[in-house]
Amino acid sequence: MNRTFLLSNGIEIPAIGMGTYPLNGQILLNAVHDAYSVGYRLFDTADNYYNEEDFGESLSALYKNTSAQRDELFLVSKLSDELYRPGTLGGGFNKGVYFWKNSPVMQGEKAVHKVVRQKIANTLRSLHTDYLDLLLMHWPYPDYFEEIWFEMENLYKEGLVKAIGVCNCRERHFEKLRKNCTIFPMVNQFESSPLNTKQALVDYSKANGVHVMIYSPLMNLRLKTSDAYVEFLQELSNKYHKTKAQIVLRFDIQRDFTPIPKSAHKERLQANIDIFDFELEEEEMRQLYSFNEDRQTLPESKSCPGL
């Protein structure tokens, strides 16, 4: 099984990565170090995780203390609205500051252009790098969806980012972009699991050369679900001597996705990447698909109304 996939522009993307939300400070620094040492090369952050600076410090420590080099890493960040800071009233929820028509920030001329430029400059500075491997639009913000994409195309053409993509997009979003874009998104990052297979979207992505990244790949294990699902995961877990988390991540890999599980614990980071030495049988995959109930842990319309 491949440990990398090729994006439509020929760039290689690792088959698994590490999510970083909501890690920061020393915990993030340790996690990045641990992740690198067990084999992770892809790290996923965003401008509204409030950890880009700390992540940059973690990378500096990594370059200093290990043989790690920038060009072997695959750094992903996103253009986003702001969140209320974790720990504050309503923390973690969207603020409606960037990329919403009625926000004061978006009133000036060329507002989208200015915001995007400012955000990418911040991200690159924070991450101590002069390019990103992948820049994603965090949500298909309905008021400025195409304009943001246009700005991202320009960043790509200027070489500031090696690949561009979107998150949480459905077929209708791609079709909207298709009308005017000069570069089709290379990646779509969304939530999926056996409980939420989104097969039609996956088929569309494959047919259109869009690579799929999976966020919150393990959250489904925390949901109250059918006994049958839990029992089947246990059965597979016993058979392959792997944890349920590893089974679920393996399911993603066999669908040709790049999952980005987050953990602050070295053993879990290690376990989450230790999924390349077994293969689920076709019938087992089929059975996992059968548990689909379109269950979202992060309901899309609540995060980005009108998307």
Next chain:
Amino acid sequence: MPRIIEQNMRNLIEKACNKVICHTVWYSQYWDGVQKFWYLNCFNLDVVNLGSNSGLYAFDYNGLDITGMNWAVGPQSLVHDFNVLKNYFSYIKEGGIVIITLCPFSSLVSQYSKQQNLKYYTFLHPATILGFDEVEREKALRIKQNPIREMPWLCIKRTLKEFLKHIIHKPYPKCDMEKSAITFLEGWKKLFAIVDLDAPLSDKLRMEQENRTQILSDLIDFCLERELKPVLVIPPVHPLLAKKLTKKCRENYIYSFVRKANSQNVPFLDFMDDAGFQRDEFFSNAYFMSKKGAKAFTEQVLKKMSVI
């Protein structure tokens, strides 16, 4: 008593009080019934209805062989119906039905007080809250988190009152439907500054109607783009109220509005004079349906839509 113990005791008492408060009718009315969105965890809904108070009282999906939810919030305007849908449509299954409940004056703009707007901060994304104000957001979230701490006197007074009412249990007086119909009509006339319901719309109201026409049309498009099935529905009103909404008035305020907005020709079900909903028992007043009425009406709508 050491401070930490005092603090823990205080927290415990607050928690217990809040638990009681959250189960009271007055508290639910304080938030205009939006708590259903706070704990929403049901995906793949077959059908939902939007709407203001008339929708809130007209739909009840309990006991039916489908998963449906009443998403009406009262009082609210069409703009907020749209915002509710924008925020929550991910919970509806592909091909699910969205009932857009219209009432006699859906085509006009009503003004809402700060208090009426407060609820939206507890369940809508900030970008979809009209006149968003950070101070109001914090106020709303603090009350939601800990009502007894934020408004102790109101909580104690209203909860005690409800408790006493429960013990004394005075039966509700029967509604005088004629009086109720007049009260509603006069209320609307005052709210929208209408002198004669049969006269053509004033310039101001015509402009409002044009604006609302666009919103309804966008709302319909929004559903269709997402493979949801929109249906426009006017619930029954008591015959004494229906009689007062003349042909001309309906044409001015409802039918011409629907015709202009519904260029996509989605189903439009008008139950205002429906022969099956003439009896008093189906209404709690001239405008709102009773529980019995809502059950019968919901079933009727879904049958018409061939969903059950």
